[in-house]
Amino acid sequence: MRFRMLGPLRVHNGTEWLAIPAAKQRLLLSALLIEPGRMVGTQRLADQIWGDRPPPTAAKTVTAYVMRLRRLLGADGASLLATRVQGYELVIGEADLDVWEFQRLVGAGRREVAAGRPAPALDHFTEALALWRGPVLADVPDRPTWAARITQLEQARLTATEDRIRVLLELDRHPEAHDELHRLVEEH
Numbered sequence: 001m002r003f004r005m006l007g008p009l010r011v012h013n014g015t016e017w018l019a020i021p022a023a024k025q026r027l028l029l030s031a032l033l034i035e036p037g038r039m040v041g042t043q044r045l046a047d048q049i050w051g052d053r054p055p056p057t058a059a060k061t062v063t064a065y066v067m068r069l070r071r072l073l074g075a076d077g078a079s080l081l082a083t084r085v086q087g088y089e090l091v092i093g094e095a096d097l098d099v100w101e102f103q104r105l106v107g108a109g110r111r112e113v114a115a116g117r118p119a120p121a122l123d124h125f126t127e128a129l130a131l132w133r134g135p136v137l138a139d140v141p142d143r144p145t146w147a148a149r150i151t152q153l154e155q156a157r158l159t160a161t162e163d164r165i166r167v168l169l170e171l172d173r174h175p176e177a178h179d180e181l182h183r184l185v186e187e188h
Contacts, residue, residue, distance in 0.1 A: 001076050003090075004098045005033050006153070007133025009140055013074055020072065023141070024049050028065045030140045032081070032090035034149050036097055041087040048143055098131045099153065105131075106160045113163070118170045125164035132157060158184075 002012035009026050010017040020026045031048040032040055046058035055061065066088055070077030082089045094100045109124030136150045161184060168177040 008138045039084040039089045122167045
């Protein structure tokens, strides 16, 4: 199972990318993806889903949302979305989250640059940036507690783009670098 948060939230079930149909389930999954591999408390999940106005039945409703999300995740749902004493944890490997794959590829590109191998570095940066399908969690409402992590990811994207442009210039691929710089200027 793979998860995409670099753009609209999606889950790959081994065959296709699936959208999470219910807004509250997208919020729940997003809260878990922002902190993968960590237990997120039920109260914190409720705060992420409803903000400062959770219903009196928030804990039970979170449990119901978790159950529905597990069903959506299929046969692996119960092992991927683990119940902990006071919350839930999304248990995934490094290859299961596009953010981690992006970071791995950017790191590989930087190692290639440091080793004086710009062509393979360009391949890594290009592959890393191709993982982006728009703003982080594009189809999920913003939450103040996620703002720092989202800003960090957007900055990492910009830095990787700058690294790619430097490599393009080093490889004397000036027209491509110009096009990329022009796109950045329009975007920012």
